[in-house]
Amino acid sequence: MASVNGFVRVKGKEPLFSFGVISDVQYADIPDGRSFLGVPRYYRHSIQVLQRAVKIWNNHRKLRFAINLGDIVDGFCPKGESLTAVQKVVKEFAKFDSPTYHLIGNHCLYNLPRQDLLPLLNFPTIDGHAYYDFSPIPEYRFVVLDGYDISAIGWPRDHPKAAQALRILQEKNPNPDKNSPQGLVGIERRFLMFNGAVGREQLEWLDAILIDSTKHEQKVVVCSHMPLDPGAATPEALCWNYDEVMEVIHKYNCVKVCIAGHDHKGGYSVDSHGIHHRVLEAALECPPGTDAFGYVDVYHDRISLIGTGRMVNTEIAFDSR
Numbered sequence: 122m123a124s125v126n127g128f129v130r131v132k133g134k135e136p137l138f139s140f141g142v143i144s145d146v147q148y149a150d151i152p153d154g155r156s157f158l159g160v161p162r163y164y165r166h167s168i169q170v171l172q173r174a175v176k177i178w179n180n181h182r183k184l185r186f187a188i189n190l191g192d193i194v195d196g197f198c199p200k201g202e203s204l205t206a207v208q209k210v211v212k213e214f215a216k217f218d219s220p221t222y223h224l225i226g227n228h229c230l231y232n233l234p235r236q237d238l239l240p241l242l243n244f245p246t247i248d249g250h251a252y253y254d255f256s257p258i259p260e261y262r263f264v265v266l267d268g269y270d271i272s273a274i275g276w277p278r279d280h281p282k283a284a285q286a287l288r289i290l291q292e293k294n295p296n297p298d299k300n301s302p303q304g305l306v307g308i309e310r311r312f313l314m315f316n317g318a319v320g321r322e323q324l325e326w327l328d329a330i331l332i333d334s335t336k337h338e339q340k341v342v343v344c345s346h347m348p349l350d351p352g353a354a355t356p357e358a359l360c361w362n363y364d365e366v367m368e369v370i371h372k373y374n375c376v377k378v379c380i381a382g383h384d385h386k387g388g389y390s391v392d393s394h395g396i397h398h399r400v401l402e403a404a405l406e407c408p409p410g411t412d413a414f415g416y417v418d419v420y421h422d423r424i425s426l427i428g429t430g431r432m433v434n435t436e437i438a439f440d441s442r
């Protein structure tokens with residue numbers, strides 16, 4: 122038996138592959154601050170968390186890739202410094218010996234428009250789409266969703282998707298400040314400007330990917346900046362149409378785990394269809410000297426998140442069919 126961070130790895134049961142995870146770095150060269158709810162945020166320290174993550178990922182030697190769940194720079198980054206800040210964080214990811222798959226978050230889009238951001242993060246997409254899939258081994262497929270597909274941020278003001286997002290906010294949130302959930306009840310509190318939705322075309326793409334994954338008997342891990350299950354996150358952090366996304370996912374048996382960021386405290390749930398939802402703890406909210414990142418060991422019938430610092434270890438077992 123070998124023990125890693127208190128987890129016991131049965132001898133001879135090597136993972137099929139492993140990958141690194143980090144979320145919500147939200148770096149900015151500005152003094153420490155707080156979230157709207159008063160939670161401390163360490164904007165300069167967060168890049169040090171990323172640096173330590175990359176060092177540990179490289180020392181591990183067997184990580185095939187890393188996934189960044191979004192929000193690499195913070196919206197408070199001074200105007201005019203956004204590009205430099207994004208480049209600085211990208212440079213740290215580039216020190217990782219394997220590729221990083223990125224997701225975009227609301228804070229990325231406060232800083233740069235999509236057309237500038239996506240090439241900097243090497244998105245394998247065209248036409249401003251930030252959703253894609255990849256398959257590190259035939260048995261597994263990763264689906265990266267773009268929850269800011271329908272969003273009031275990131276698209277040019279006159280873009281039809283921005284207009285659609287504003288119509289949704291107008292209908293669902295009566296507050297003059299569309300980032301305020303005041304008066305909204307329960308999961309309706311998700312209709313905030315800092316969230317967004319997965320568009321119709323992307324839902325159809327997801328459906329097609331899951332049909333293909335089912336045909337090829339692949340297990341699927343879905344990655345999304347915004348959480349997709351109310352059991353794993355605060356209502357204010359949920360994707361506007363998480364229910365429509367889950368309706369597609371629940372049609373099939375292939376999705377085993379959904380991983381997200383955005384809700385900085387982290388979370389975990391198993392939904393009504395047995396799908397596991399793990400929301401990752403944010404790098405931004407680590408007091409100096411502390412960390413929040415990890416790596417995931419993937420097996421035929423489970424995945425094991427081994428966290429460093431505030432990122433909680435999570436053992437996720439599922440039906441391997």
Ligand SMILES: Nc1ccn([C@@H]2O[C@H](COP(=O)(O)O)[C@@H](O)[C@H]2O)c(=O)n1
Pocket residue numbers: 155156157158298300301302315357
């Ligand atoms: N419960 C909340 C949370 C947020 N807001 C508004 O959103 C803005 C961003 O929130 P952060 O937590 O990232 O600071 C914040 O400035 C508020 O305008 C809110 O109204 N109620």
Ligand SMILES: O=P(O)(O)OC[C@H](O)CO
Pocket residue numbers: 145192227228315355357358383384385
């Ligand atoms: O990442 P932020 O600053 O937009 O915060 C999002 C909230 O944590 C969602 O509840």
